[in-house]
Amino acid sequence: MxxxxxxxxxxxxxxxxxxxxxxxxxGCAMLPPEFERTPSKAVPLSADTALGRIAxxxxxxxxxxxxxxxxxxxxxxxxxxxxxxxxxxxxxxxxxxxxxxxxxxxxxxxxxxxxxxxxxxxxxxxxxxxxxxxxxxxxxxxxxxxxxxxxxxxxxxxxxxxxxxxxxxxxxxxxxxxxxxxxxxxxxxxxxxxxxxxxxxxxxxxxxxxxxxxxxxxxxxxxxxxxxxxxxxxxxxxxxxxxxxxxxxxxxxxxxxxxxxxxxxxxxxxxxxxxxxxxxxxxxxxxxxxxGKLDLIWTRAEAYADSPERVIGKQVTYGGIPLLDVDSVRYNVIEQIRRGRSDVTIVSPYLIPGKGGLDAMREVRERGMKISVVTNSLAATDEPVVHTGYRRYREDMLKLGAEIYELSSQRTRRSVRLGLFGTQIGRLHAKSAVIDGSTLFVGSMNFDPRSDVVNTEIGLIIFSREMAQQVLKLIEVLKQQGAYKVRFAPGTERIEWVSEEAGVEQVLTSEPDSTLWDRVVLEILAPLAPESLL
Structure with a gap:
């Protein structure tokens, strides 16, 4: 706890x-001994409860x-x-x-x-x-x-x-x-x-x-x-x-x-x-x-969760050949992105696309879709070494034409509108995606290998333009008032971070808001961080 x-x-x-x-x-210890269990089930909605009647x-x-x-x-x-x-x-x-x-x-x-x-x-x-x-x-x-x-x-x-x-x-x-x-x-x-x-x-x-x-x-x-x-x-x-x-x-x-x-x-x-x-x-x-009345947005939606059997690394197979787990959160979110026609915006505090994710990005970019991603900067993340996994793919994503924004701990501190989200330093923890401005993913899944195949996750896919637009507006506030846009310096492949302060463009050439010590430690630890454990 x-x-x-x-x-x-x-x-x-x-x-x-x-x-x-x-x-x-x-010594070593295995799962505690099994206990005598009686299956327990959820109790369905009933008009006998106040919440049931209202819903x-x-x-x-x-x-x-x-x-x-x-x-x-x-x-x-x-x-x-x-x-x-x-x-x-x-x-x-x-x-x-x-x-x-x-x-x-x-x-x-x-x-x-x-x-x-x-x-x-x-x-x-x-x-x-x-x-x-x-x-x-x-x-x-x-x-x-x-x-x-x-x-x-x-x-x-x-x-x-x-x-x-x-x-x-x-x-x-x-x-x-x-x-x-x-x-x-x-x-x-x-x-x-x-x-x-x-x-x-x-x-x-x-x-x-x-x-x-x-x-x-x-x-x-x-x-x-x-x-x-x-x-x-x-x-x-x-x-x-x-x-x-x-x-x-x-x-x-x-x-x-x-x-x-x-x-x-x-x-x-x-x-x-x-x-x-x-x-x-x-x-x-x-x-x-x-x-006694819920003022909600009513629409179609789906919910997915990974199997608890991930705990033993169980994989769906046919004739000994690994198959995609069609009930997994990752599979269903990626499928929605692949069905997209115009654009996708991804928000993930821990963003490590891996080869598979990079291939999916390449596929949708070749079809002309725009990709925008929002993640934490080195200074904003609560898992700084995980940032090394993201950094390995940052240049490749930029080369594919993806727009990248990194949340700034200091810009969120200064932003009046972002003060509605919190006080002092802000760190990104939301996990969401918006496809074609009309389909929304909200859940626990980060876009990283741990969420893909190690941990179990839950996610909702909501087919609502109104909700998708609400999230895009929130993301736009983050981009404009709380983040740096990451780009290549003109005519080079050298990364720089850009923001606008009082109408004037500000350009940084090193990880923003971080100290020299942060960057030195990151360089030392980066080779020691296996992607499978990030």
């Missing part, structure tokens, strides 16, 4: 853990799904909290990370309160970032009506990341594969999906660096599909209840009593309330719920 380090990328932590195993001569009464056509984009972190958090407070039957919650900070603990207490009201709460967390939090999670799991399961858990060395990987060297292929999905469903009626984990920095609750991210509220025809995707993970053989992973000598009732103190109930203030309106002009979704 701790936030990922801002200076140690995933592949470096894994490498250090592997080295530590040899140095410490540790059903707001839907103009049974085949359509309703959406509202949530670029503002305060709105996205408030929506999740209000759904948890108003749920009457079920809450299905799935996250890669729930930080042990004010926001994370507050949400856990809100889920606990729902369970005490009699709501069935199923909380599924990836186990990578739960180091040292077993006592808190066991206390939460002692709540009646609440079950907490861990995806692909570490059975030993749980007090630290180093200890976990030290105990799992011979099982590295498994523990390297993580559940990156983010999903929140209330009463089988309303949901939130997108790019945000749970933590202060995802919801503009910090005075320092905040993530620029994107979620969408969902109701209507897509909810049963999202619920079935959650069930697929919840009932997966790679999931364990936390009690089956961690043995506790503390009686269940005592653990339950300890939750208040462990979750900081007396010391954690509630989150700041959202503003009256967000950057798109919407009021908080709770106002719609109070009014």
């Amino acid at each position: 701790r936030a990922r380090s801002s200076r140690w990328p995933h592949w470096m932590r894994l490498g250090l853990a592997g080295v530590a195993v040899f140095l410490l001569a540790s 059903k009464g707001s839907q103009p056509d049974p085949d359509l799904s309703g959406f509202r984009l949530m670029p503002g972190g305060d709105f996205a958090l408030d929506t999740r909290l209000e759904l948890a407070r108003r749920a009457q039957r079920t809450l299905d919650v799935q996250y890669y990370q729930i930080h042990n900070d004010e926001t994370g603990r507050y949400l856990l207490r809100t889920l606990r309160d729902a369970a005490l009201r009699g709501v069935r709460v199923r909380l599924l967390m990836d186990d990578l970032y739960t180091s040292g939090e077993d006592e808190l999670l066991l206390a939460l799991a002692a709540t009646p009506n609440l079950e907490l399961r861990l995806f692909n858990p570490f059975p030993a060395g749980r007090g630290s990341m180093l200890g976990r990987f030290s105990a799992s060297l011979l099982d590295f292929s498994r523990v390297n594969r993580r559940m990156h999905n983010k999903l929140f469903i209330a009463d089988g009626a309303m949901a939130v999906a997108g790019g945000r984990n749970i933590g202060n920095e995802y919801f503009t609750q910090t005075a320092g660096a905040n993530f620029i991210d994107l979620d969408t509220f969902v109701a209507g025809a897509l909810i049963p599909r999202l619920a079935s995707l959650f069930d697929q993970y919840w009932n997966s053989e790679y999931v364990r209840p936390i009690e089956a992973v961690v043995a506790s000598p503390v009686p269940r009732e005592e653990r339950r009593r300890r939750f208040e103190a462990l979750s900081g109930a007396q010391t954690t203030p509630p989150p700041r309330p959202p503003a009256p309106n967000d950057v798109l002009g919407y009021s908080p979704i709770v106002e719609d719920i109070k009014a």
Whole structure:
């Protein structure tokens, strides 16, 4: 539940853990033993719940799904909290990370309160970032009506990341594969999906660096599909209840009593309330719920999630020949891009196209499509060594004619309009794509090898020109007020970064906003960063 380090990328932590195993001569540990499980299923929408009645009464056509984009972190958090407070039957919650900070603990207490009201709460967390939090999670799991399961858990060395990987060297292929999905469903009626984990920095609750991210509220025809995707993970053989992973000598009732103190109930203030309106002009979704009518964009949409069996590297084959996984998020997003006719805009904080992605870009460029990509600059990223993977392809993308924009941590700080996204330093975390100005992807998938074949992801493909245009307007603000355009200097293949300040073009010839030390360290580490682990 701790936030990922801002200076140690995933592949470096894994490498250090592997080295530590040899140095410490540790043993190895496999997936914890199987437990006696009874399949559990989502409860469908019912008019017996207030959320169910509102969702059903707001839907103009049974085949359509309703959406509202949530670029503002305060709105996205408030929506999740209000759904948890108003749920009457079920809450299905799935996250890669729930930080042990004010926001994370507050949400856990809100889920606990729902369970005490009699709501069935199923909380599924990836186990990578739960180091040292077993006592808190066991206390939460002692709540009646609440079950907490861990995806692909570490059975030993749980007090630290180093200890976990030290105990799992011979099982590295498994523990390297993580559940990156983010999903929140209330009463089988309303949901939130997108790019945000749970933590202060995802919801503009910090005075320092905040993530620029994107979620969408969902109701209507897509909810049963999202619920079935959650069930697929919840009932997966790679999931364990936390009690089956961690043995506790503390009686269940005592653990339950300890939750208040462990979750900081007396010391954690509630989150700041959202503003009256967000950057798109919407009021908080709770106002719609109070009014009994959802003001949404109703349209066709599809939802996809990668199979939980990615945890063992399982590949779809026919006659021993690997096939494309047509249910994967990557396959379906790339197919939408390939069907495009005029243009595609891709937003990804971690952008490593790889050979396959570069080939796809070349294919659509040869058909005359325009490509625009937005990603983090070296100074803005929270994974600086991952930037080396992107940098390997930057010149090739420019040669293909792609437009590239890199988010500037300093320009977002100075921008008044981007202040609506957060305060102080801004870092990109949104994952989206817009094809032909009319088809929108929103989800958890980055455009990088880890999302392609290692981690599991979830994604929504929404066929709505109105929503696509909303996202393009948000992206345009990022480009003009918060990013540098990357280009070749005229007549050369030397990269430069361009912005406009007070109507005057500013040109930089080195990684913007970064220090000499940042750049030197990057040059040293770049050859040591295998693309498969970025």
